[in-house]
Amino acid sequence: MPVAWMIGLPAVLAIAVALTWGARHYALRRNLMDQPGERRSHGVATPRGGGIAIVVTLLLAAAVAALAWPAARATLGVFSLGLALVAGIGWWDDHRPLPAIRRLLVHMVAATLLGALVWQASGSLVHAVLAVLFTTSLVNIWNFMDGINGIATSQAILAGLAFAMVMPLPFALAGVVLALACLGFLPFNFPRARIFMGDVGSGALGYAIAALVCLASVVTEINWLLLLVPLSAFLVDAGFTLLSRMLSGQRWMEAHTQHLYQRAIKSGASHTLVTALYFVFGLFSITVFNACSDLQPRWEAAVAGTWMIFATGLWLLLRNGLRN
Template identity: 30%
Template sequence: MKAILLGGGLALLFSLLGTRAAIPLFSQLGYGQPIRDDGPTSHHTKRGTPTMGGVVIIASSVLAYFLAELITQNRPSASALLLLFLFVGMGVVGFLDDFIKVSKQRSLGLRSKAKIVGQTVIALAFGWLALSGTLEDGNGISPASQNLSFIRDTKLVLPAVVAIVLFWVMVTGTSNAVNLADGLDGLATGACVMVFGAFMFVNIWQNNQNCAIHHVRACYQVRDPLDLALVAAAITGACFGFLWWNAPPAQIFMGDTGSLSLGGAMAGFAIMTRTELLLLIIGGLFVVITLSVIVQVGFFKASRRFGVVRKLFGVGPGHRVFRIAPIQHHFELLGWEQVTVVIRFWIITGLCVAGGLGVFYAAWVAKA
């Protein structure tokens, strides 16, 4: 527990001070955020605001983790190192995307295919290593499992190839979901604070009820839960410190460097804590935002191509469900102030996190 408190506190301090130093540095280097022309006009005032702040979040989290381990004289676990690999690896993909944007001053960075290739390489490497027998602990538990999981592993065992494909879908899907949410000042950062905080508590609880220690009916088969809790605390603290400067009106943005890394780590925690399907509840805000884009694009294309769709819904070709997607921008165009959208979406995230933790605890009580 001492390491968890140290990791969270150090990451908060590093991020708070590091972001303050990064703002003038990134401005001087010309790392300004390009703005999409089809978005709300109020966003045009943000053009040129420093971006790539995710570099600070990643650096603060990693440095705090290793310092906390050093101070408490603990050895880094295979699970934590693997999760940090996923975290940093997705951040590198995002960094390349951001760097192309700022260097060419356009709202599009890496080509979509190149971005997917980068995410796929990291996700597949993570999935293969997580299931690898070489990373099993003394009790034969690997960082991830081939069993589909909700609160813990279910009886449904997936072939290794299918499990790795599932991990790829989770990692790429969640990283892109956080990226879609990062469109308003502080929205994604504040939501990530709550989600990673939830995973920190999940890991602490799983450590206290771990099958390696407590041979009870409701125990958890998870590798290195306490060390994973340290990583979650470090990321939570780093996001909290960054939020001081990223809250409306934002003085810096996390960019794809931050959103892809945080989304990847979020999926990694769900995989390693055996709570894969529970992520849909805890990360409910990101699910809704992603679905809004899918619905918008899908209905737009369907109404253009299929007359039966136009007749069924009484709409014209190329009809849009929302004024703009993702859905947070839709509410802006309805007249909501940006800070109002952000705070209300934070409230939704809090409800999703509370609901997810409630389901997690209720399942333990039912089996205890």
């Protein structure tokens, strides 16, 4: 490993830790607190907005990468702008709640920037449109799923490592940096939450992971369906919960506690246990992903479809059990 990496990667972790510590003290001074409530899964007032540490760490890493690889400056600049837009609207919402449609419009603008990068790299307009839709969805999915201690951060760590393992250097560093930035935040949020990520962090994490998926789709030959497998825990829980709310005529954009992980908490399980179970499922997901990433595209698609069917069946079984 080059000396620069041996210095730079631990620095990413240290910066994330220091910035999270600073974000917590800022939130306490500004009384930026998440209060307990019927639609919340925590029982005590807790500072929020700690995800800004992950965002700033990623932006600093992108700036360093732009210096190291001048040819990638434009791409890194566009990604950084999109990340800043998603984080910025989340930061605003953490301080002064905004209408959902306003946040969604900003998410779509940021997703369009990422889609433009995919179009430029792949030459496929269809690929670019799919990237826009996927990115907009993942930004909101990560926000929906950030409801208990450690769950969103630990899943992001797994995703970062999963994509780092299948991409060539230097692209793999993007996944490693994301994992380290999240790891620096995690001790402040798990097992006991001393600060929450807030919308500034959860939405930005969704954007960063979407960028990793898009990057992997253009620098590897892996079927795009298989690229979804490391994210399957969140895609299945958020996707089918949203679908069930829409089919039942509920206001699906409102905050709620109907996700599988929230039902488990309401049934008496601890945050630590539920996050650990999602982490174990995530480990199985990235193992399947890594083991099958060298197959022919049609077999990768078959594996992905089979895994998603399995994940959906497990979700239905557990959800029905918690309902009863």
